[in-house]
Amino acid sequence: MAKQSRKIEEPSFVKEEELRQNGYALIAGVDEAGRGPLAGPVVAAAVILPAKIEPHILAGIRDSKQLTESSRAHFYEVITEIAEGYAVGHASAREIETVNIRQASLLAMKRAVERLRLQPDFVLVDGRDYPAISLPGQAIIRGDQTSVTVGAASIVAKVVRDRIMTALHARYPQYGFDQHKGYPTAFHRLAVEIFGACDLHRATFAGVTEHILSPELSNTFLSQIRQIGKCRQLEDIETFLHHLTDASLPLSAKERSYLEHRAQLHRDFLSRLERIKHPTAVDVGAELESLAIDYLHRKGYVLWERNFRRKGGEIDLIMNRSSQIVFVEVKSRSTAKFGMPYEAASKKKMKSVFQTADRYLHERGLTEGWDIRYDVISILAETGASPQIEHFEDAYRSDDFML
Structure with missing residues (x-):
């Protein structure tokens, strides 16, 4: 009998919504990173997310240990940009030796909460134990897998600790x-x-x-x-x-x-x-994608996701402006000898983009109330010349791919 793959449940805002309905406006999620290592501090993070946030912006967030390093870095940038408040607390190796790792973790959590710029009304903590803080709250086993706010704290703690250990590598x-x-x-x-x-x-x-x-x-x-x-x-x-x-x-x-x-x-x-x-073609492509993001930012677009992949297709950039969701295919070439970059955005390729976009919209619950558009960014990056960027809005329509 074939072994069935276990579906990973993503955290939600269910717990946070229940708390807000009971009058708690500012809700902090708290988690730690570094209980298991042989060296270095244990690091905790406290994060307060906005009450009104489009859920798809943090779609895919979960326990930091279940994410790749690049995914954690992406979510860290998003979380620290949109959070109403976040803070980090540490407990050193010496403190861990003195009070044990369990108590040191709670101490790091306490320090993180106390360093928040805003005082939360309620604190959600990952684990069995609640830190010694005089604020209402709840400890939740596997909280980073059920609450988006706790999951966000898990990511911040993990990224900060990893960066600390990378810096300490130079000393040892x-x-x-x-x-x-x-x-x-x-x-x-x-x-x-x-x-x-x-x-x-x-x-x-x-x-x-x-x-x-x-x-x-x-x-x-x-x-x-x-x-x-x-x-x-x-x-x-x-x-x-x-x-x-x-x-x-x-x-x-x-x-x-x-x-x-x-x-x-x-x-x-x-x-x-x-x-x-000597960057590879993949490296150059990623750099030019970043150039396309900067170009679109200047036109008022916000990046939602980059390199969204599903079986059979990939979307380079998913951008937002007002009520529009824009799926962007980035095409680049180093010479126009064989045609301009946008000519590589074939109908076959864009059909794959459309099918992947349809999956994205259903997965993120965005099938209603949004204007959907399919754009192409063309970048001609000839050696010694400034990149030539062209933006083709509404380059393809969904009707073009209907059978």
Whole structure:
């Protein structure tokens, strides 16, 4: 029997609406990030969303752990722009050791609520416990999966904490905080075992307690780490990895495993640098899409979603202006030798856009009361010349795709 996929339920505003009907106007959602890591602070966020907000603007929001990094970054920008108030609170690794992770999480939540510019009338908290604040509220198990406001707080907390850990990587590069953000990955555990714990580690956590003292490292191992740092080209890393297979090198199995993983991380870093220097067609396309967004912003449009994908189709940009929902196909070329960019917006392609747009409208509950339009943005980006942008409003109509 085929295994049925479990549908992920999206959070809603049901709880918030019930509270507003009972006289609570300003409702804060509170959640934390970082209970499970071996290192770094636990971070909490408190978010107050507007009472009147089009639900589709935050469609797709849920527990931050269920979202990709790019989705979290997108929602973080939206949330912090539209929120009536938001704030963040931390509890350090030392505080976690002193009062335990449960109490430290509640302390971070308390600090986040107290730092809000506006005092909420009611506080919705994710989890079983309610922080020590003198405000009415409720703790909800899996609140980030049922309440949009709590889900928004979950995203803000996660993004802020990830950025903190990425910044701390520069101080302690040997642990790879920019990759795992302090969570107990195999590489992180190995790094702690080899280098011992640093002051960011939670000394009372299993996997850290037994490695408080820093062991003595061999000169061979340290020289190999320095060698990785000297690699400036991808070819250098490949040479190093090949060199690492030399059985005569006086390295333990754990040291070899660590060096191999760290070299692979450095290879990923060099690959990203290479893409910046020599962007791919996908990179260029994304950059020109951003140019199209800026162009439309100046004309009074607001971006709702970017690269909305469903089976069989994708919509580059979904924009809004007043009562209009505009589905935008962005076409670009680096030369007009084979025709202008807009000529690539074929009827076959736009039919796919129309079908995907129809799914978007039904999924978001936007089938009534909106003026729907299908536009094309054409960008000719010739080398050494300013991009030439043309906006074709109402380029196609839904009647064009009816069978």
